[in-house]
Amino acid sequence: MLTQLQIENWKSFTTATLHFDPLSVLIGTNASGKSNVLDALQFLNRVASGTLITAALQGDSTMPPLRGGMEWVAKRPGNRFVVGVTVRSDDTTDYEYRLECQIVETHCDVLAEQLHRIKYRLDKKGGRKRLPGNGVRLYRTDQCEADAPTITARLYNEKQGSPRPLSRAHTVLYQLAGQPTRQEIKDGITVVVSALREIFILDPIPSHMRGFSPFSEKLEPDARNIAGVIAALAEAKQKEMETVLTQYASQLPERDIRRIYAEPVGKFKTDAMLYCEEHWLDTGDSPTVDAPGRSDDTDNQAATAQAEATPTIDARGMSDGTLRFLAILTALLMRPKGSLLVIEEVDNGLHPSRSRLLLDMLQKVGGQRGVDVLVTTHNPALLDAMGMELVPFITVAHRDQKTGDSVLTLLEEIEQLPKLLAQGPVGRLSSQGLIEGALKLPSPMLEAVAQ
Numbered sequence: 001m002l003t004q005l006q007i008e009n010w011k012s013f014t015t016a017t018l019h020f021d022p023l024s025v026l027i028g029t030n031a032s033g034k035s036n037v038l039d040a041l042q043f044l045n046r047v048a049s050g051t052l053i054t055a056a057l058q059g060d061s062t063m064p065p066l067r068g069g070m071e072w073v074a075k076r077p078g079n080r081f082v083v084g085v086t087v088r089s090d091d092t093t094d095y096e097y098r099l100e101c102q103i104v105e106t107h108c109d110v111l112a113e114q115l116h117r118i119k120y121r122l123d124k125k126g127g128r129k130r131l132p133g134n135g136v137r138l139y140r141t142d143q144c145e146a147d148a149p150t151i152t153a154r155l156y157n158e159k160q161g162s163p164r165p166l167s168r169a170h171t172v173l174y175q176l177a178g179q180p181t182r183q184e185i186k187d188g189i190t191v192v193v194s195a196l197r198e199i200f201i202l203d204p205i206p207s208h209m210r211g212f213s214p215f216s217e218k219l220e221p222d223a224r225n226i227a228g229v230i231a232a233l234a235e236a237k238q239k240e241m242e243t244v245l246t247q248y249a250s251q252l253p254e255r256d257i258r259r260i261y262a263e264p265v266g267k268f269k270t271d272a273m274l275y276c277e278e279h280w281l282d283t284g285d286s287p288t289v290d291a292p293g294r295s296d297d298t299d300n301q302a303a304t305a306q307a308e309a310t311p312t313i314d315a316r317g318m319s320d321g322t323l324r325f326l327a328i329l330t331a332l333l334m335r336p337k338g339s340l341l342v343i344e345e346v347d348n349g350l351h352p353s354r355s356r357l358l359l360d361m362l363q364k365v366g367g368q369r370g371v372d373v374l375v376t377t378h379n380p381a382l383l384d385a386m387g388m389e390l391v392p393f394i395t396v397a398h399r400d401q402k403t404g405d406s407v408l409t410l411l412e413e414i415e416q417l418p419k420l421l422a423q424g425p426v427g428r429l430s431s432q433g434l435i436e437g438a439l440k441l442p443s444p445m446l447e448a449v450a451q
Helices: 034-048 052-060 172-176 183-199 224-229 235-249 296-309 321-333 354-368 380-386 386-392 416-419 426-431 435-436 443-450
Strands: 002-010 013-019 025-026 080-090 093-104 107-122 128-130 138-140 148-157 162-167 199-202 258-266 270-280 313-314 340-343 370-374 394-399 405-412
Touching: 002 034, 013 025, 013 148, 013 183, 013 405, 025 034, 025 354, 025 380, 025 386, 034 052, 034 080, 034 172, 034 183, 034 199, 034 340, 034 370, 080 183, 093 183, 107 148, 107 172, 107 183, 138 172, 138 183, 148 172, 162 172, 162 224, 172 183, 183 199, 199 321, 199 443, 224 235, 224 270, 224 321, 235 258, 235 321, 235 354, 258 321, 296 426, 321 354, 354 380, 354 426, 380 386, 380 426, 386 394, 394 435, 416 435
Parallel strands: 025 370, 025 394, 199 340, 340 370
Antiparallel strands: 002 013, 002 080, 080 093, 093 107, 107 128, 107 138, 138 148, 148 162, 258 270, 270 313, 394 405
16 A cells, blocks of 8 residues: 655645555645645556556546646756655565656656665564665666657666666556566566556546436546446445445434435436435334224325435435535445545535544544545544544645745644644644644744734
8 A cells, every 4th residue: 555655846846745544634725735746646546557648647538637737747947757656565565666757848758767675574563674775676767868769677687687678658667567577576566556556536526426327337536427336236235335325424414314325227227326315204103014093094194294204316406515425435435455545625515513424434434444545625623523633644735935835744743733732623723824824933923823
């Protein structure tokens, strides 16, 4: 699984590192750089999946461009950028991957690339200690001219490295994934490619979720096919998912949601619709149970009341917040173990009173599934619900006051944090701008602002 993202000269960043945990939270004001971090993850996912580097930035007929396209990806005035990750294979093995690209006129190519394996040993307390030496460089690339069509990769062979000329339009990582190599190299490439391909950036758009959708195996990034994904599952798996969806969704409104489910529709039963059974009135006994002394008219009245009290609505009648919540939960339940689910503005459309429910769902379901989650948020209620327990996992995106560069800082590394927390919970500090103030002002000035 991914443990770190490193970026250099990427958009508004000169250099930054983002750490991943089971639940990681990225906060910051508008234009602080949060979306630029998510774009780096999207870029890595695309190129690891075989997309041309230029297309991964500019987009093509099958995918939209990254925000700003190729024109704004390298921090100005330069034309080069670096993205890299650290991937943990097991308790004793990490892989460090680094990709440097160069933009020349209308295309972007590999300038340098390497994959490094690092070994650790475990101490008696389960801690990790890096073994002596610098590990093994499974491959690296030779220097090349800016206009060269190919680049030479040096594959680990315990000597100078076996040369292998490759295209600069794709990553070396992707090209080597389909070629015969030493087992050590093959293992490292498999681990890193798998981790990058399993990055899933979810941006649910309720208006796209309200229609019929074809049966599908994979959820789309905008969740437009949520009904088709659920309906296409095997019966046992479908019932299991519907149970979990109902369990959490029933806690959203003031009264019960009795059932969330998807059913095939149409003549050929290849499309599906998402449905919700709501219960808003207490009508007593179910009309399906015979009661002594009750007339047919009474039964009919009870049945009518029950039907009115438990209406079934489809996705067209569901609220935006409910649909977004269901999309997030479905994505969690569908992602494979060890993957990373990224959700921008995770609580968008959800009432602040349900922040604790959202947080509990992300932690519990993500933990059970072995899925790491990265979210961004502006919501003070959600930050307050996190309490002190999640402070070590909150990263603040902000701007350097001297250079204007975006910077990532762990919340717990802010020197004045203890004094700030004495003023109130994290959500309150964020809404009042005190966290950003702590990253801009000297200590005496900060204390004056906090008071």
